[in-house]
Amino acid sequence: MSLLKNFSVFSIICITLCFPISTNAAHFDIRNNCGFKVWAAAVPGGGRQLNSGESWPLDVSNITTGGRIWARTGCNFDGAGRGVCQTGDCGGVLQCQGHGLPPNTLAEYALNQFNNLDFFDISLVDGFNVPMDFSPTDNGCTGGIQCTADINGQCPNELKAQGGCNNPCTVFKTDQYCCNNSGSCGPTDFSRFFKD
Known part of the structure; x- marks a missing residue:
């Protein structure tokens, strides 16, 4: 090293x-x-x-x-x-x-x-x-x-924030989007947006 x-x-x-x-x-x-x-x-x-x-x-x-x-x-x-x-x-x-x-x-x-x-x-x-x-x-x-x-320019309306694009968990605060110990969350249209 x-x-x-x-x-x-x-x-x-x-x-x-x-x-x-x-x-x-x-x-x-x-x-x-x-x-x-x-x-x-x-x-x-x-x-x-x-x-x-x-x-x-x-x-x-x-x-x-x-x-x-x-x-x-x-x-x-x-x-x-x-x-x-x-x-x-x-x-x-x-x-x-x-x-x-x-x-x-x-x-x-x-x-x-x-x-x-x-x-x-x-x-x-x-x-x-x-x-x-x-x-x-x-x-x-x-x-x-x-x-x-250009994530800010293409951000879905539901996730738009002043100066940026929020993640879905911040906006919706549900297990579906936050994946909090529920074990049942999976890809969503919003998570796919950030991966594309």
Whole structure:
């Protein structure tokens, strides 16, 4: 195992995240590729406003085994870092301590797992607000992942939210869409929409 592993998470339109991982820390480079301002959020890590083209270098200690990174949109914060976001809000604070509210596109990672492997994905479990690309930048791993479809523009009316597209569980709150221990849930037209 090398001493340094690098990954990057990129948002084609809005947010770019890059992270190298070492035995002491993971380093993320979160970049806003959107033509508008976003407020990047990370747990662990906090949050930061990013104008178009700006980056946020974020280091996460090796004690951390996993986390989430997402973009918030339509935010308004005061000088003390209190406010609200249209999508991805995390308790009305700039420096997130908890997960964001739907809708938001998630970059998720799990570090030093089975055989010291690192895992990453883009998840729509909390809906969608911005396109995203998550890619490693070194250590021989070259395969990244992207979620770049126009989900907001094609969002079914029942799932539309200001600035994003909610997941069906957030909207309907039933076992059919949330798959909560019922064992009877399966694919629906709404879940197929997010997979297509």
